Amino acid sequence: MVSGQINGRDVRTRAVGWNPRLAVLLAPALAVMLLLFGGGLALGALQALGHLPGAGMAELTADHFTRVLLDPDFPTSLGLTFHIALTSTVIAAILSVALALALTRWAVSSRLVHFVLQVPLTVPHLVVAVSMLFLLAPAGLIARLAAGAGLIASPGEFPLLVNDRWAFGILLVYVWKEIPFITLMVLSVLQNAGGELLEVGRTLKAGAWQRFRFILLPVIAPSLAAACLIVFAFTFGAFEVPYLLGRTYPMSLPVWAYRSYMDVDLAARPEGIAIGLIIALVVMGTVALSVWLNRLARGRETGR
Amino acid sequence: MGELRLESLALGYGAQPVVQDLTFSVADGEMMALLGPSGAGKTTILRAVAGFVRPRAGRILIDGRPVDHLPPERRAVVMVFQKALLFPFLDVAANIGFGLKMQGLDAGAIRRRVAAVMELTGLAGLGRRKVHEISGGQQQRAALARALVLQPAVLLLDEPLSSLDANLRQQMREFVQQIQAETRVTTLFVTHDQSEALMMSHRVSLLLDGRLRQTGTPRQLFYRPADPAVARFFGGENFFHGRIENGRLVTAFGSFRAPEAPGNGHRPLATIRPEDVRLDLENGDGAVTGEVTRTRFEGLATRVWLRCADTTVVALTPESRWTVGQRLAVVFPPERVRIFPEPPEKRRESLV
Incomplete structure (x- = not known):
């Protein structure tokens, strides 16, 4: 039994214990989760540990993980993957917060805003990546238009924005795709509570920057952090955009995993799956770290 | 402390006028109720005094100085809203000290002033609690404490008790009255509840259809209504x-x-x-x-x-x-x- 007070009245709630009816009701959803996700993960882990009877490998070994982790290309690939995921998430987050604030301030009709923001959400990443390729490649539309307008002598002079060192094209796709998602998450919080609390801030003599720093950021932080984590986890593990718009070397981890998995040599498959599991572990570690940092920040804010 | 004066004030939203030719004043240390039915324009007046609504005409003066051109954060006015609107990410003490922190006071001074106002408002010992860990009445007290700690010239209360249940509301009426008497802060509070206005305030201004119908002591409005509309509002049948x-x-x-x-x-x-x-x-x-x-x-x-x-x-x-x-x-x-x-x-x- 848990007791507390709501509006000065004593309230008691019973803690949910073992309830067979509840277990039966939850069983279908849990079965799907455990079989499809857990089962897939277990099978993947088995293959990553070298259990691939079809290829004549039956012995369990950690060699595939070791080989990947000790590969001289691994740190570079890991760094590139972090660069892509982190940079695109941070840029998308900053632009999304600015956009959400502007939309709230100008009180733009919410139906129109939601429609405009939902358009990029419906376009698959692959389609955006191909469009970027047509637009930004040295022989792409923008290069030709720039040459036609006399801005550059020939399309070949156009700066390299796809398959480039800094993964500019990849970042552009992710930023364009993720801004609407983060903006909608932040906007819903701002529209629900942000306006009233900002007025409280004004009456309590907080200036514009103080209102942003001490009211808006803490208000949107949980939603923003959740949205950023989702975006980070997705971009860290997605392979199709870096596969199309990235350099052939170094590869991002998902591209490396895909190539290894699809290799004609079946012996490379366990390595591919091992990379996939490493990606999953890194994402989980990032989520755990951000949750811990969030708690730390909240503790500081409230003086605990 | 300060005197609030509204002169020929006209307010509205878009083409819609809300209040016209409104003139009244709240004396230094006085508690005045702005009473009227829903939609009479009470909150709009309060928001204009706080600086959230720009008057179409007329002036708002605090201690004789016009404040119409000042944004809310630069007026010597603090508003307490209908809902407590405490910051959910801060504990009670940090909520109360928020305004002082924005003014750049050092941590020691903030702690001392917050402790004093928490004592005054009966919140002592609750400073480290999270906002959702205190009751509705305590939340409203914290909102009041957060305003009082800034020692405003004028305190604006926008139906701060309307979200409370009947028993708590009665307690809070007495509490607000007692706090106002102790601090002598000039207070303008909005309510649609005539008994609340009559029992809590020194004077009452009755607003009907965007016009001020009568200002006077609670007894004057109740027993000597200026016109039949005022009499009807106070239960005349x-x-x-x-x-x-x-x-x-x-x-x-x-x-x-x-x-x-x-x-x-x-x-x-x-x-x-x-x-x-x-x-x-x-x-x-x-x-x-x-x-x-x-x-x-x-x-x-x-x-x-x-x-x-x-x-x-x-x-x-x-x-x-x-x-x-x-x-x-x-x-x-x-x-x-x-x-x-x-x-x-x-x-x-x-x-x-």
Whole structure:
């Protein structure tokens, strides 16, 4: 039994214990989760540990993980993957917060805003990546238009924005795709509570920057952090955009995993799956770290 | 502390006027209630004083200085909203000290002032609690403490008790009154609840249809309403036309003494509050006869509807012995009858 007070009245709630009816009701959803996700993960882990009877490998070994982790290309690939995921998430987050604030301030009709923001959400990443390729490649539309307008002598002079060192094209796709998602998450919080609390801030003599720093950021932080984590986890593990718009070397981890998995040599498959599991572990570690940092920040804010 | 003065203020949203030609002042250390039904424009006035709504015309002055051009954060005014609106990501003490932190006070000074105001508002010991860990009443106290700690010249309260249940509301009324008396902060508070306005404030301003109908002490508004609309707002139900003859009001159902009566020939509108109407079994001096048509038990009193000639009179009496069909003497104590003189234009018409 848990007791507390709501509006000065004593309230008691019973803690949910073992309830067979509840277990039966939850069983279908849990079965799907455990079989499809857990089962897939277990099978993947088995293959990553070298259990691939079809290829004549039956012995369990950690060699595939070791080989990947000790590969001289691994740190570079890991760094590139972090660069892509982190940079695109941070840029998308900053632009999304600015956009959400502007939309709230100008009180733009919410139906129109939601429609405009939902358009990029419906376009698959692959389609955006191909469009970027047509637009930004040295022989792409923008290069030709720039040459036609006399801005550059020939399309070949156009700066390299796809398959480039800094993964500019990849970042552009992710930023364009993720801004609407983060903006909608932040906007819903701002529209629900942000306006009233900002007025409280004004009456309590907080200036514009103080209102942003001490009211808006803490208000949107949980939603923003959740949205950023989702975006980070997705971009860290997605392979199709870096596969199309990235350099052939170094590869991002998902591209490396895909190539290894699809290799004609079946012996490379366990390595591919091992990379996939490493990606999953890194994402989980990032989520755990951000949750811990969030708690730390909240503790500081409230003086605990 | 400060004096608040509104001069010929006009407010509106888009093409829609909300308040027109509003003039009143709240004296230094005074608690004034801005009373009116929902949609009368009370909150808009408060928001204009706080700086959230720009007046279309007129001026807002604090201690004689116009503040219309100042944004909310630069006015010596703090507003407490209908909902407590505490910052959910801060604990109670940090909420109360928020304004001081924004003013750049050092941590020690903030701690001292927050502790003092928490003591004053009965929140001592709750500083480290999260906002959702305190009750609704405590949340409203924290919102009040957060405003008071800034020592504003004028405190604005926008129906801060309306979200509380009846018992808590009663406690909070006394609490707010006591805090205002102790701090002597000039306070303008908005309410649609007439009993709240009457019991909490030094003076009341009644706003009806975007116009200020009467400003005065609670007793003045209750017993000496300026016009029939004010009387109706405060529960007036008995209105009857009559003719003045030799200091008596002659109505369709009888005549009685009217000390306030204007000269002979006037046709004023008179009113008497239901609780001032006396019922009796015996027909004595100054009484008219009425037949009980309906009764309703209301706890502390019984409401009785009587037909006096063609007029319905409502009485609110502590006795519950009256029954439908009974014929009673209905007494209108002369000192309780309020007479509204005929408007000049009507008077001219009746003379013609």
